[in-house]
Amino acid sequence: MDVRVRPPRELLDDLLSRHIHIGITGAPVGDSHFEYEELFIEEFRLYAGPMEGEEELDLKDVAAGKASLIVREQDRHSLALAKRLGVEHTAVASGLESVATLLASGGYAAFLPTHYVAGLPRLSAFREVKGATELIYRAPFSVVIERSRSPSPAVALFRKQLLNCHQEASITLACSA
The missing domain is CATH 3.40.190.10 (Periplasmic binding protein-like II)
Known part of the structure; x- marks a missing residue:
């Protein structure tokens, strides 16, 4: 797996040009080319x-x-x-x-x-x-994939693990508060 830190616009451009398969960004949600799923709020x-x-x-x-x-x-x-x-x-x-x-x-x-x-x-x-x-x-961060591109099994699994990990972390934090 190749992990890169990129400015939000470059990350979305890399998704569209298919240089990357998945991204995590704080860029505003709303671009119809992408599917966003919230991970956490910073x-x-x-x-x-x-x-x-x-x-x-x-x-x-x-x-x-x-x-x-x-x-x-x-x-x-x-x-x-x-x-x-x-x-x-x-x-x-x-x-x-x-x-x-x-x-x-x-x-x-x-x-x-x-x-x-x-x-x-x-x-x-x-x-x-x-x-x-x-x-x-507060700024929401989301996992992002290109809407018109079917994720590979590895990308789908990584996305699922990210979402599960952050959901579990949120539940743990809420329970300890």
């Missing part, structure tokens, strides 16, 4: 990296330029926040790892998924930006 919050003197960062501080806003390529949420706050973003990142690296260097704020931050070492010292709870957003 929650994003606005975080800040380490700041001088252990002070906590407030959304007003980001607007005032106390921390630079990181904008992720093709991420409408971070672009909308930059516009709303009237700030010039000074850093553009292409993926979550890039965002986390910049955040860890200090002086930045950015959206990251909560599960991603929870999995980072405590040394990263990421803290949620105060006053930003209304900015929390």
Whole structure:
């Protein structure tokens, strides 16, 4: 099996050109060329990296330029926040790892998924930006196949296992909450 990490549009293009058989994407559902089945919902919050003197960062501080806003390529949420706050973003990142690296260097704020931050070492010292709870957003991730293409037995099995695994994980999380 060949596994690749690709931007959402490239992933869908690769499905249509039949370079790949199956994808997992957070791209908006709705393209009639594909069948989407939701796997999970990812929650994003606005975080800040380490700041001088252990002070906590407030959304007003980001607007005032106390921390630079990181904008992720093709991420409408971070672009909308930059516009709303009237700030010039000074850093553009292409993926979550890039965002986390910049955040860890200090002086930045950015959206990251909560599960991603929870999995980072405590040394990263990421803290949620105060006053930003209304900015929390959720993004569904789906397993995607091309609608006009019959999946091979291996692809069908992999798809079924993905869906079962995420369904079981959701049930476990709901039961432990």
